[in-house]
Amino acid sequence: METFLTLLFSGLSTAALYYLLAAGLSLSFGLLRVLNFAHGAVFVWGGYTGMFVYQLTHSLALAVLAGTLLGGALGWVLERTLLRPAYGNIVVQVLTTLGAFYVLSEAIKIPFGPDQVGVGVPAFLHGAWMLRGVAVVKVNVLLVSVGLLVWGLGLVWLTRTRLGLIVRAGIDNPEMVMALGIPIRRVFTAVFAAGAALAALGGVLAGQYFGALSPDMGLQNMLNAFIVVVVGGLGSYNGTAVGALLVGLIGAFASYYLPSQIVGAVNVLIMALVLIFRPEGLFGEKEVVV
Amino acid sequence: MVYTRSATEKTGDQANDSPPVLVLENVHAYVGSFHILQGVSLQVRDRHITVLLGRNGAGKTTTVRTIMGLVPRSTGGIRLAGQEIRSLPPDEIARRGVAYVPEDAGIFPHLTVAEHLMLVSGGNGASRTAALEEVLALFPDLKQAWRKRGGALSGGQRQMLAVARAFVMRAGLLVIDEPSKGLAPVMVERLMESLLRFKDHGSVLLVEQNFLMASRISDDFYLIDHGTTIRHGAMAELVADRELQHRYLGI
C-alpha cells in the first residue's frame, strides 16, 4: 500500500510536469493547427533562465517569473517570425519549428555548456513529509499544485472570459471568427506565447524537480508531451489533462518494475497503439487536420 | 463587359437612389492555379436584396469569399460605401459593416446559441443587452435553443442564428451564401421573412440556387456564368424572361 501511494504521488507530479508542457502544445494545435516542434527548446530555456535567476537572487518566485516571461517572449518571437508567414502550410511550419528547436537547443549550450548542471533548490522544498509511512516529496507537492492551478485557471479563462470564448470559437473555425470581425491573428500570437510561457514554467519546475538540467532534456520531455497530447486528443482541453495523468501514472508504475529506458519505449508504444486504433486520441474528435 | 441595354437603363435608375453599398468592378480571383473569377462586376443597392444566380461552379461562392477577403489572390475593384476594401484582411472588412454567412452558416459546433451572439456583441452592459433582446424578439426560436450547442441545432436554426448574428453585429450589408440549401419549405419561409426584415436595416447580397425563393424576395439579380457576370437587372425582368431562365439556370 505504501509503495502504491508513493508511486501514485510520484506519478501525479510527473503528470503535472507533462501537463504544463502538453497544455500549450495542445491549445496551440487546436487554435493554430500548428504542431510546435520548438516547444521542448522553450522548456529548456525556461529551466536555465530559472536556474540562473535563482542563483542570482535566491528567490524561487523571481526565478519562476523570469523563466515564464522569457518563455512567453520566445513564443511571441517564434509565432511572429516563423509561423505567421506560413499559416496554411503545415509542412513549412513543422520544418521551421523543428529548425528553431535545433538552434535554441544548441544556443543554450553557449552560456551553460553541453553537460548537466545542478540547480539550486530553496530550503523549504528540500526533503519530504512523512504521512503514515508514505513519503510526500515537497517538490512534488509544488508541481501538482501548479499543475492543478494552471488547469483550473485555464478552464475559467476558456469558459468565462471573452478571449476564451474567441479561442473556443477559433478552435472550431478560425476563418469564421475572422469573418465576424475579430482579429484572430492577434489571438493566435497571444495563445502561442501563453503556451510557450507554460512550457518555460514547466522548465523552471523541472529544474526544481530533478535538481539538475541538461540541454537535451528538451527533446525527451517534448516527446513525452507529444505522447500526452496524442493520447488525450489534440486540441481537447480536458483530454490533455487526462492524457497527462495516464502517461504520468503509467510511467511511475512502469519505472518501478522496468528499467527507465524501457519506460520511454512503453510510452511510445502507448502512443503507437492510440494512433493505430484511435488516431484522434481518447478524447479528441474526428478529423485531425495535421 | 457585356451588359444588355435594359441593364444599362437600370443603372441609370440607380443613380436616383442613394449610392450603392457595395460595388464590384471587373473582379478576377484565383484559387490555387485556377482562374475562377474572370471579370465579375455588380452593385448592391442600399436597403435592397440583390441575388447572385448561376449554375453550380459558376463562381458564386468564390465571388462572396472574394468580397470577404477570404480569397488570397484577386484583382479589380471592390468598394464598400465608396471605400476600396479588396486588399483588406477579412476581420477588417467585417468590422466595416459586412456580415457573412457561408454555405454551412458558419456556426461553431461547440458554442451555445448565447455564446454565438455574445461573440459578436462587442459593446458592454446596456447596449449589449438591448441588441440581444431586439434579436430575440425577432427570432423567438433562438430563445428556446439559448443553451443549445451549435452542433445540436437543426439546419433551419443554424441559418436563423447566422442571420440573427448579422443583426447583432449591426452590419449594413449581409452577404449570405445559399441559405435555403437543405431546408424544409416551412423553414425557407421563415428565412425569407428574416431576410426581408434585414432590409429595414441594410442590404443583402444573396447567393441562391432556389429560384422561387430568390424571385420572391430579391429586388435585383445578377447572372454569373464561367466566372463572369453576364446579365443583370430587376428581378421582375428575369421572372418574365423564361428563355433567359432556361438558358442560364436550366429551369
Next chain:
Amino acid sequence: MKKRGRLFWTAVSVLVLAGLVVFPTMWAPVWLLSLAGQIMAFALFAMSFDLLFGYAGVISFGQAAFWGIGGYAVAIASRAGGGAIATLLLGAVAGILLAAALGLVEGFILSRVKAGYFAMVTLAISQILLLLASSQNLRPLTGGSDGLNVYVPRFLLVGPATYYLLFAVLVLSFVVLYRFVRSPAGLVWRGMRENESRIESLGYNVLAYKVAVNVVAGMFAAVAGMLYMLVIQIATPELFGLSNSLDALLMVIIGGAGTLVGPVVGAVILVLAEHELSSIGSSVPFLSHWLILFGLMFILIVMAAPRGLMGTLDKIRDSI
C-alpha cells in the same frame, strides 16, 4: 534547345563519374578518401530520405532510426565475427530486414495519421532507439554510451578499396532508386503528394503505397548507415540522434527535394561544410557552434526556397 540541355547534362555526369573513378588511382590521401566515404554514405542516406520527403511528400523526423539500425547491425556483426566477411554480410542482411520491419510498422502508422503526427512518431521512435542503444542494460550488445568499434575486413583497408565499394553501392542504389521513382509506383507516390484522395478514388491502395515507400526508404537508409560504419568504424548511440535526421532533411532541402541528384549535391555541400567548420571551430571559438548556423540556414532555406538548389536551378533553366 531541350535536347542540347540534356546532352550537356549527360556529358557533365559522365565526366564527373569518370573523374570520381579515376582520381583515387592518382592521388588518394587517407583523409580525402575518408571524407569522400562520409559524403557517399550521407548521399545515399539523403537519397533514401528524398524518396520519402521529395517524392511521397512524407515528413519524417526519424530517418536516423534506419541509419542507426544499419550501423549497429554491421557493428555488432563485425564484432561477433571479428571482421569475417560472412558474419558481416549476415549482419547486413539482418540489418536490412530489421529496417524493413520498422519501415512496415511506421508505414502502417503513416497510413493512419497526417503529416505532423507522423513526424512526431518517427522522432519518438528514433529517440527510443537512441535510449536503448545507450542503455546500461544492453551494454553487452551495444556497448552502451561508449558505442562499438567496427572491425572492417582487411581487404577493405587496402588503398581505396572502401572508396570503390561505397562508390559502387551508391551508383547502383542511385540507378535502382531512379528506376523506382520513374516506375508506375513512383508516379502514384507523386500523385499522393499532390492529392491523396484523388489517387484513392482512382482505385489505388494508398495504404500499400505508403507502407511500401517507408519500407524502401528505410532499407536504403540502413544500407547507408552500414556504408558509414565502414568509413568511420565506430557505432555510437548518436547515430540515432535527431541531428542525423535533420542532416538528411537539410541535404534534401539544400539540394532540392524530389530530384535524387539534389540530395547528393546537398550531401557534398553539407559534409564538406561540417568538415571545414569543425576544423576552423577549434581556432575560432564562435564557429565551434556551427550547428546553430546550420539550423538557421535550414530555417531560412525552408522559408525562402523550399525547392532547394536543384529545384531552383531547374526553375532558372526553364525560364531561360
